Amino acid sequence: MRTLPVWLLLGCAGLLQSCAVQDCSTRDETKELLGSIEIPVSHAAAGLPDELKLEEGEVLRRLKFSIRKGKMKVERIVEKEVGQLGAQFGLLEAEPAKLVGLEPFSGARVIAVDENGAAARGGLQADDVVIGYMGKAVTSPDQLEHWVEESEPWQPAELRVKRGAETIQVIVEVGSDPEQGSSRVIERELATEDDRRRTGLELAEIPGDLRPLIVGPGRPEPGLIVVGVLPGGPAFFADIRVLDLVVSVDGAPLRTMEAYRTALESKPSGSAVAFAIQRQDRALEKQIIVEDDATGSSGFNILGLIKRENRPEKTEFEMVWGLLIDAETCHSIKKEDDGLEYRTERSWGAVLDLIAWRETPKKKELRLLWLFPISFRSG
Numbered sequence: 001m002r003t004l005p006v007w008l009l010l011g012c013a014g015l016l017q018s019c020a021v022q023d024c025s026t027r028d029e030t031k032e033l034l035g036s037i038e039i040p041v042s043h044a045a046a047g048l049p050d051e052l053k054l055e056e057g058e059v060l061r062r063l064k065f066s067i068r069k070g071k072m073k074v075e076r077i078v079e080k081e082v083g084q085l086g087a088q089f090g091l092l093e094a095e096p097a098k099l100v101g102l103e104p105f106s107g108a109r110v111i112a113v114d115e116n117g118a119a120a121r122g123g124l125q126a127d128d129v130v131i132g133y134m135g136k137a138v139t140s141p142d143q144l145e146h147w148v149e150e151s152e153p154w155q156p157a158e159l160r161v162k163r164g165a166e167t168i169q170v171i172v173e174v175g176s177d178p179e180q181g182s183s184r185v186i187e188r189e190l191a192t193e194d195d196r197r198r199t200g201l202e203l204a205e206i207p208g209d210l211r212p213l214i215v216g217p218g219r220p221e222p223g224l225i226v227v228g229v230l231p232g233g234p235a236f237f238a239d240i241r242v243l244d245l246v247v248s249v250d251g252a253p254l255r256t257m258e259a260y261r262t263a264l265e266s267k268p269s270g271s272a273v274a275f276a277i278q279r280q281d282r283a284l285e286k287q288i289i290v291e292d293d294a295t296g297s298s299g300f301n302i303l304g305l306i307k308r309e310n311r312p313e314k315t316e317f318e319m320v321w322g323l324l325i326d327a328e329t330c331h332s333i334k335k336e337d338d339g340l341e342y343r344t345e346r347s348w349g350a351v352l353d354l355i356a357w358r359e360t361p362k363k364k365e366l367r368l369l370w371l372f373p374i375s376f377r378s379g
Contacts, residue, residue: 024330024345039063046212083151086117122172132160200233232312232331
């Protein structure tokens with residue numbers, strides 16, 4: 001009777017093991033969240049920067065900001081009630097120009113008229129040529145449309161019109177079009193601090209003219225915004241989150257990045273530091289255990305028989321190439337509809353994963369012989 005080679009047996013065993021328990025996942029989706037963040041329009045009541053000031057007739061519809069590569073961008077989207085006539089205008093080409101005795105490409109030819117619009121109510125017709133608007137000579141369709149949009153809605157407007165050989169006057173009540181929107185974007189450089197090594201935080205100063213928009217009216221004046229958290233780092237376990245406002249460290253207010261550096265420089269490794277934060281409408285206090293190097297990694301590997309690997313986002317312990325015991329703990333930051341979710345997943349399998357355990361924030365599962373799961377819902 002032939003026996004299978006040892007390497008083939010181990011390969012088959014490894015295949016069974018890999019099918020039994022999936023590796024836990026490590027990821028950081030912070031950048032996806034910071035790519036587009038809605039600002040409540042009510043924050044504009046605290047004041048808009050000069051570049052984003054509303055012009056007469058504009059209505060603010062949307063504000064959002066993003067943080068990328070040390071820069072903050074703010075986008076303002078507005079709607080403005082503009083005048084409209086309910087007619088489509090085009091160029092006066094050579095043949096139609098002959099019919100009305102005008103030079104080609106002068107005035108604005110009426111291509112179509114909305115039967116329910118202001119132009120129809122005033123008596124404007126298709127193939128009319130508008131040569132004057134409110135006492136000014138019309139030289140192109142674009143010029144006429146610009147003047148109409150600038151007109152105050154619901155006020156009368158006088159048009160000089162060429163209809164065949166006649167020149168007539170048409171009085172229309174300018175209608176309105178509230179659907180016209182426009183956007184404007186401004187950009188600011190950020191003073192930032194990458195402190196992942198000691199606290200697991202990345203922080204940024206909010207530019208003064210943008211502060212009322214970002215944090216809202218009536219919020220504490222000091223504070224640095226959290227723009228990054230190291231998965232598995234000290235801030236991760238303290239539940240400090242991206243977009244939190246760090247107001248003080250051990251009671252010292254943080255108005256600048258230099259104040260943050262000063263507050264942390266004397267803290268020894270292993271000490272607990274109190275971080276006062278503002279999270280939307282809540283004031284919270286969190287304790288961070290400062291480390292020498294939270295980003296470091298360590299481990300050992302003895303011929304694959306015993307292996308251990310430690311990184312901030314993942315720890316793993318294996319025996320006999322993972323066939324006897326394979327245990328993992330993973331930390332990740334996942335983007336959700338209402339912000340970011342901090343996830344810690346744990347799993348282990350023993351003896352080719354004949355017995356395996358997997359734990360996520362919402363589910364715990366014990367699996368026997370790869371096929372028989374026993375699940376426990378935790379949320």
